[in-house]
Amino acid sequence: MRSVNPNITLVVAKITPLAGEEDRIDDLNSKILGWASYNATAESPIIVVDQNTGMNTETDLFDAAHPNTIGEYKMANRWYETLSQILETDQTITDVVAPTLSYDGELEFDILMGSEFTLPTVTATDNLDATINVVPTIVDKNGEIVSSIDTSAQNKYTVTYNAEDAEGNDAPPVIITVTISLPNILLNGKLETEGDPQWGTPTHWEKEGGWIENGYLLVWSDKISYDFQSEPLNTITLEMSISDAEREYASVKTSTDGNDVSTTEYWATQDDKEEFMEAINKAKEVLNSPLDQNEIEEARAEIDIARKEFSEKIRRGKNTENDDYEDYYEDEYNNENKEINEENTTKYNPDKKYEINVKKPVAEKDFTIGKIEISSKSADEIFSAKLTPDDIMESIKNLIDENNTNNLNPKLIIDMKRLNKSKGVEMGSLTGLTLLNPEITEYLGVEIEIDPTSLSEFAQNKDAMLEIQTDLGSVSFNSQVLTGILNEAQEDALIFRITEMTNLTYEQQEVIKECEGINLELLTDETTILKFVGEAEVKFDYTLKKDENEITVYYVDEYGNTEAMDTKYEYGEVIFTTDHFSVFIVTDESELPTINSFIDVHITDWYYENIMNVYNKGLILGTSENTFEPNSVATRALLAEALYRMNGGIESTSINTFTDISTSDWFFQSVMWAVKADIYNGFDDGTFRPNESITREQLAAIIHNFAKYIGLDDTPSGDIRKFNDAKDISNWAVEAMQWAVGNNIIAGKEANILDPKGTSARAEIAVIITRLLNLNN
Numbered sequence: 057m058r059s060v061n062p063n064i065t066l067v068v069a070k071i072t073p074l075a076g077e078e079d080r081i082d083d084l085n086s087k088i089l090g091w092a093s094y095n096a097t098a099e100s101p102i103i104v105v106d107q108n109t110g111m112n113t114e115t116d117l118f119d120a121a122h123p124n125t126i127g128e129y130k131m132a133n134r135w136y137e138t139l140s141q142i143l144e145t146d147q148t149i150t151d152v153v154a155p156t157l158s159y160d161g162e163l164e165f166d167i168l169m170g171s172e173f174t175l176p177t178v179t180a181t182d183n184l185d186a187t188i189n190v191v192p193t194i195v196d197k198n199g200e201i202v203s204s205i206d207t208s209a210q211n212k213y214t215v216t217y218n219a220e221d222a223e224g225n226d227a228p229p230v231i232i233t234v235t236i237s238l239p240n241i242l243l244n245g246k247l248e249t250e251g252d253p254q255w256g257t258p259t260h261w262e263k264e265g266g267w268i269e270n271g272y273l274l275v276w277s278d279k280i281s282y283d284f285q286s287e288p289l290n291t292i293t294l295e296m297s298i299s300d301a302e303r304e305y306a307s308v309k310t311s312t313d314g315n316d317v318s319t320t321e322y323w324a325t326q327d328d329k330e331e332f333m334e335a336i337n338k339a340k341e342v343l344n345s346p347l348d349q350n351e352i353e354e355a356r357a358e359i360d361i362a363r364k365e366f367s368e369k370i371r372r373g374k375n376t377e378n379d380d381y382e383d384y385y386e387d388e389y390n391n392e393n394k395e396i397n398e399e400n401t402t403k404y405n406p407d408k409k410y411e412i413n414v415k416k417p418v419a420e421k422d423f424t425i426g427k428i429e430i431s432s433k434s435a436d437e438i439f440s441a442k443l444t445p446d447d448i449m450e451s452i453k454n455l456i457d458e459n460n461t462n463n464l465n466p467k468l469i470i471d472m473k474r475l476n477k478s479k480g481v482e483m484g485s486l487t488g489l490t491l492l493n494p495e496i497t498e499y500l501g502v503e504i505e506i507d508p509t510s511l512s513e514f515a516q517n518k519d520a521m522l523e524i525q526t527d528l529g530s531v532s533f534n535s536q537v538l539t540g541i542l543n544e545a546q547e548d549a550l551i552f553r554i555t556e557m558t559n560l561t562y563e564q565q566e567v568i569k570e571c572e573g574i575n576l577e578l579l580t581d582e583t584t585i586l587k588f589v590g591e592a593e594v595k596f597d598y599t600l601k602k603d604e605n606e607i608t609v610y611y612v613d614e615y616g617n618t619e620a621m622d623t624k625y626e627y628g629e630v631i632f633t634t635d636h637f638s639v640f641i642v643t644d645e646s647e648l649p650t651i652n653s654f655i656d657v658h659i660t661d662w663y664y665e666n667i668m669n670v671y672n673k674g675l676i677l678g679t680s681e682n683t684f685e686p687n688s689v690a691t692r693a694l695l696a697e698a699l700y701r702m703n704g705g706i707e708s709t710s711i712n713t714f715t716d717i718s719t720s721d722w723f724f725q726s727v728m729w730a731v732k733a734d735i736y737n738g739f740d741d742g743t744f745r746p747n748e749s750i751t752r753e754q755l756a757a758i759i760h761n762f763a764k765y766i767g768l769d770d771t772p773s774g775d776i777r778k779f780n781d782a783k784d785i786s787n788w789a790v791e792a793m794q795w796a797v798g799n800n801i802i803a804g805k806e807a808n809i810l811d812p813k814g815t816s817a818r819a820e821i822a823v824i825i826t827r828l829l830n831l832n833n
Contacts, residue, residue: 058100065142068092069105072131075113075120093186105138106183107131109156115681119705124677128722138183151223155182157190157230159217165234173207178230180219188227190219197519211236212519294343294356301336301363305329308370314599317373322628328369335362371599372628410441417455423467423521426455430472430504438555439472439502445510452514465519472502472526501555501575502526508545515539526554529574529596540589541578548580557639561614564639568612572598573641591633594640598630604644612639616652654684661686663819666826673829675701676822686819693723693746694818695755696736698825699762700726708732714744721746735761753789753812755821756802759828760792768832774798781809801827 057064070085085108096102113120116127123131137153159178167173180188194202197212205213213234219227311323324332335358342355410432417426428451430441448468455466504524514520515538523532531554533541541550555575557568574596578585600607609621609632621632621640630642652658657667667684670676675698678684708728712719717727723746730736731744735758738744750758764770774797776782776790785793789812796802797810801824805811816824 063099066102070108072107073111073113089186103138105134107134109181151184153183154225155180155188155219155221155227157219157227159230163232167207167236169236171207173205178217182221185221188219190217192217205234207236294352297356297359298339301359305332314371314373315375318375321373322370323373324370332366335359368625412447414451422465424464425467426451427469437500442505445507448510466517467521469523472504501528503551503553506550508542508550512542515542524552528554532593537588537590537592544585545580551579553577564612564616567616568641571641571643575639576637578637587636591635593633595629595631597628598642607642607644610641653682654678655682657684657686663823666823669826670822675825687817689749690816690818690821691747692750695750695821696730697723697726700729714738716743733765735765749815752814752816753785755816756796757789757792759801760795770795779804779808779810785812799831
C-alpha cells in the first residue's frame with residue numbers, strides 16, 4: 057500500500073474479547089500495538105483503534121465471540137471517533153480521546169502498623185499511544201504529598217493514579233485510600249483496654265520493645281516481673297482466642313425461638329451452642345498438648361473461624377413482656393435526661409413535639425464524636441424533625457474545639473429515636489422494638505431536614521464523618537460523599553428520610569414479595585438525589601430466619617431491576633455500602649433475576665412476560681441497554697436470528713449468493729443457516745432483504761418451516777374460515793396459517809381478523825417465539 061501511496065494512513069484495530077481466551081487475545085493485541093509502533097512513520101502513521109477495552113463478553117457478544125446490537129454500536133463509535141478525525145482533518149489527527157485506567161482491586165486498605173504494604177498496580181491503555189505512564193500521587197492525612205506510604209506510624213493516605221497521553225488528554229483517575237492502624241495491644245499476654253495512657257501508645261512500644269504478631273502489638277516491660285518473652289507467641293494468641301470465645305459463649309442465652317429471651321440479650325439454639333463449645337474444647341486440647349507452634353497457630357485460626365460462624369447464628373431476643381426490659385429503658389431514659397440536664401444543651405419544641413439535645417463531644421476510638429439527639433413522643437407515622445443552622449453549628453463548634461485538643465477524626469452523629477416504647481404495637485419489621493403510645497397503629501420511619509450551609513465547614517475536613525441514626529437503621533457519610541451531596545444541594549434544604557418499604561411500584565412488589573428491607577431517600581427542595589460520589593455505609597437490625605445462613609442485600613429500582621450489594625452480617629446487624637439511595641431488601645437468595653431492564657416495557661403490558669422470556673433466554677436482544685422498542689416493526693433478519701439462537705446457534709457452511717448480505721453483517725450466520733435449512737427463501741432478484749418488515753403470513757410460513765425442521769407435527773389443523781379476512785391470505789401461506797392457528801401460535805386480532813398482510817411488531821415476535829417454545833416443550 058505504501059508503494060502506491062507513501063503518505064497513506066493505516067488504521068488497524070485491536071481484537072474484540074473472546075470468552076475463555078482472554079490471555080491469548082491480550083497477547084495478540086499487545087503484538088498489534090508493537091507492530092504498529094515499529095512500522096509507523098511520520099509520513100505514513102499507523103493508528104490502532106481499541107475495539108477491546110470496554111467490550112463485555114456477557115452483554116456485548118451474543119455468542120461470546122461475535123458482537124450483538126450493543127456490541128456493534130460500541131464498535132461503530134470507536135471506528136467513528138478515529139475515522140472522522142482522519143477524513144475531516146486531511147489526515148492530520150488531533151487525539152481527543154483520553155486514556156483508560158484499568159484496576160479491579162480494592163479501593164480501601166486497612167493496614168496494621170508495622171506490616172508490609174505495596175501499592176497496587178494500575179495500568180493504562182490509549183486509543184493511539186502504545187505506552188502510557190501511570191503516575192500515583194500519595195497524600196497523607198495532613199494534606200501533604202509524600203513519596204511513599206510509611207507503615208511505621210498511624211496515618212491515612214489517599215493515592216490518586218493519573219495518566220496522560222501524548223496530546224495531554226487526562227484519564228479519569230483511580231483513587232484508593234490506605235489507613236495505617238495501631239493494632240490491639242497485648243501486654244504480657246493481657247489485652248490492654250482502649251485509651252490506656254500507660255501501655256496504649258506507640259511511645260511505650262518504642263521505649264520498652266515489642267513486635268506485631270497475628271494482629272496484636274505484643275509488648276513487654278521490665279517493670280513487670282512476668283517475663284513475657286518466655287511465653288511462645290502463638291500460645292498467647294491462642295489463649296486470647298479461647299478466652300474471647302468462652303466469653304461470647306457465656307453471653308448468649310439458650311433458646312429454641314427467642315421468645316423467652318429479653319430483647320436486650322442474644323440467643324442461639326442448643327445445637328449451635330454445643331457445636332461452638334466443641335470447637336472451644338478442641339482448641340483447649342491443642343493448647344494443653346505438646347504440639348509445635350504451627351499446629352497451635354492452626355488451632356487459633358480454627359477457633360476464630362468457629363467464633364465468627366457462631367456470631368452469625370445468634371439472634372436478638374423477642375420477649376418484650378419482661379418487666380426488667382421496660383425498667384431497663386425507663387432507667388436509661390431517666391439517666392440520659394439527667395445527664396442532658398447537667399452537661400448538655402437541651403431544647404424542646406412543643407409545636408413539633410420533639411426535643412433536641414446537643415451533647416458534649418467525647419473521644420471514642422479514632423473519633424471525636426459530637427452528638428445531636430432528637431427524641432419524640434409523637435404518634436405520627438413519620439417522625440419528622442428540622443435542625444436549624446444554630447443547632448448544627450453549636451455541635452460542630454464544640455466538636456472542632458474538642459478535636460483540636462485530641463487530634464482525632466471528627467464525627468457528627470444525628471440520633472433520631474422515639475423515647476416511647478410499649479407492648480403490643482410493632483415499630484417496623486426491622487427493629488422488633490415497640491411503642492408506648494397505644495394510639496400509634498403503624499410506624500413508617502423518620503425524616504430530618506438540615507440546612508446544608510451549616511455543614512460546609514465540617515465537610516471540608518477530609519476525615520470528617522456524618523452519621524444519621526434511627527430506630528430503623530443508620531447511614532454514615534464520609535467527607536467525600538458529604539461534600540458531593542452539599543454541592544448538589546447548593547442552598548436548598550437537605551432531607552434525609554429512612555422508612556419502611558412503602559409506595560412501591562408494581563415491579564418492585566413482584567420482586568420483593570415477603571422480603572424485609574429499608575427505603576432510603578435523600579431530597580432537596582427541588583429534586584431527589586439518587587446517586588452521589590463515593591459510598592455511604594448503611595446498617596440495620598435483621599434477625600436471621602430459620603435455615604438462613606448467607607444473606608445478601610439487593611437494591612431494587614422502580615422497574616424491578618436488582619443489584620446485589622457487598623453485604624456483611626455481624627451481631628444481628630446487616631451492613632452494606634452504596635452510592636445511591638432507593639429500596640434495599642435482605643434475602644438468602646444468592647441471585648435475584650433482573651425483572652426488567654427496559655424503560656419502554658412495563659409489567660402491565662400484555663407482552664411483558666413474553667419479552668422478558670425471550671430476552672432472558674438470549675433469543676431477542678434489546679435495541680439498547682435499556683430499550684426494547686416493542687412496537688417497532690420486526691425485520692426478516694430479526695426473526696432469522698431468533699430462530700437461529702433457538703436452534704443453538706450452529707454456524708452454517710453454505711455459500712452466500714445474496715447481493716445484499718456480507719459476512720460482516722450481524723445476522724450473516726443466522727440467514728445462511730435459515731436458507732440452508734429451508735426455513736427462509738430469498739427473492740428472485742438475488743436479494744434477501746434482511747431489513748424488510750415481515751408480514752403476518754410470512755411469519756406463519758417461516759415458523760411453520762421451522763417446526764418441520766425441528767421435528768414438530770406440521771399438520772395444518774386450524775380452521776381459518778372463521779376469520780373475516782381469510783380470503784386475503786396468499787395461497788402459498790394458507791397451510792402455514794392453518795397450522796399456526798391450530799397450534800395457537802397466531803391468534804386473531806380485533807374485528808375477528810388475521811391481518812395476513814399486516815406487519816409484525818417486535819413484541820408480536822416475542823409472543824410467537826414464546827408460544828413456539830411452549831409447543832416444543
